[in-house]
Amino acid sequence: MTTDYAIEAASLEKIYRSRFRGREIKAVSNLTLRVPAGVKFGLLGANGAGKTTFVKMLLAAVNATSGSAALFGRDSRDPEARRPVGYLPENHRFPTYLTGFSMLDFYAALSGLESRERKRRIPELLDLVGLHGWSDVRIKKYSKGMLQRLGLAQALIHRPKLLILDEPTDGVDPVGRRHIREVLNGLMGTGVTIFINSHLLGEVESFCDYVAILKKGELALEGKIALLLAKRGYRVVTSTVPERVLDEIRSEGASVEPVDRGFEISVVSRDEANSTIDKIRAAGGFIESVSASTNSLEDVFIRTTEPEMAA
């Protein structure tokens, strides 16, 4: 079966019902999402937005109340659909009685890797995630960052076509984060689809091509990061402008903020920027700088999830 999408969710819904009171909680509601194969996709949302529930429905750890999900065109409830998937769960609990080597060996065996291939792959992977020399140490001795890297090695061991990482750098120190990023960057150009579920906006912004934002279990926004962060307006920094000119600029809808030795004027369009510059020059003012202003992913996220706060 061939498909252009690594993940396809159609009207996916999960309602949790409390056992005794019959109260319903919608964790995910009518979620339709397509993740093209080969991209780096970030799923964002505040705590409790339904990100982990969505991922668990993709992996059939949580049964959907309605709707459907497919991995590379195959119903995600079919175990075969999970064959090309590598997964690093949030708050994982790897069996602490295993060593790094035996832990990778166990999960690789469950993923179908032959014994000979496992023996070859495990040292490779331990080396890749910087755990060379720790293979015979029980994982209860590993730090949080080491566990996370070991988890990543586990997710990669069978050469998956789709890598699902749930909060991959949560609780990891900056050095560990960089290491994880480097490993993920090493997958670029291999055709592996990387799906990151995170609340770390900077991480997603710097790494992913596509993003979706969940709000209270619903898909609030989806698109290419480059387009979402596209130019939003222009900033003109000026000095020695008469007050009457600033008033005139303000009256046309531009925002004027005092900055060091002058003012920063923000306008939406290129025409407005040119008109503002003309006015300042005509009044004998000086232009210090002109720049295009862009959105940060944080701006987009706040505007999407908390519009009141953004206003």
Added chain:
Amino acid sequence: MRAVPEISLPKVVLALISDTFQEARARWLFWGLFGLSTLLIAIFLFVLRIDLVQGAVSFMGIESTSRPLNDIQRFVNVSYAWVSIVLYIWGTFLAIFASAGLIPSVLEAGRISLLLSKPLTRTTLLMGRYLGNILIVALNHSYLICSIWLILGIKTRIWEPRFLLAVPISVFIFAVLLCVVVLIGVVFESAALSVMVSVALMLISTILAQRQIVIRLLDSEWSRQLWLTFYWIVPKVFDLGAAMRQIVEYDRQANWLTPVWSSAVFGIIVLSGAIYIFQKRDF
């Protein structure tokens, strides 16, 4: 990029069984089980070293013996039968205690979600764990019962192969009770509750098995029917032990078929229920 590997079901089950062994070893359950079995073997070795057999033979010579024992062979068979009962009870209790934690541990959040992300069915996952438990106990029971059979054989020079039936019978009843452990583990994720319910079933089975006496004491028909219904539902731990004793004693009245099939039906229904609930649960 290389193709993602094909999955072989026997290899996956083998990996799950091997993981169960590793966990049992790391939690000291494996060593505890074998240590206590070794202790029992040592006790038998010591007791027989003080010439219990010789004493018993002398005892048989006393004419006032209340039990009609025809010869040494008969006496040894009866002894073998009672020893097999002791091992059956000892082994089953120990096995339940040792295995109760091995099901809930695999359902811990963060562990189960990763296991479920692998290309295996939930049934395979649960059955792999179930079989792993049974293999650990089968290994222990074989070690315990075969060792004691050897000790008894060497000491008495009477080799009674029927004594070895205690291995499959003990493993069978453990497999039935393990179904209860699995069900409780899947529903409540509680090792302590699994032990409580399994041990309670063993005791209840002993009480219910006294139906010939109790039915005569009950005065209403519905209460007699209720007693019999419970008797047929609950796995027949007591009856199977009694049947095993009779078989080892060469008693032709031994009824082993009924306790086997009714306990097996109980186990299959309970295990199917556990698998069904496991399929439906969210993790």
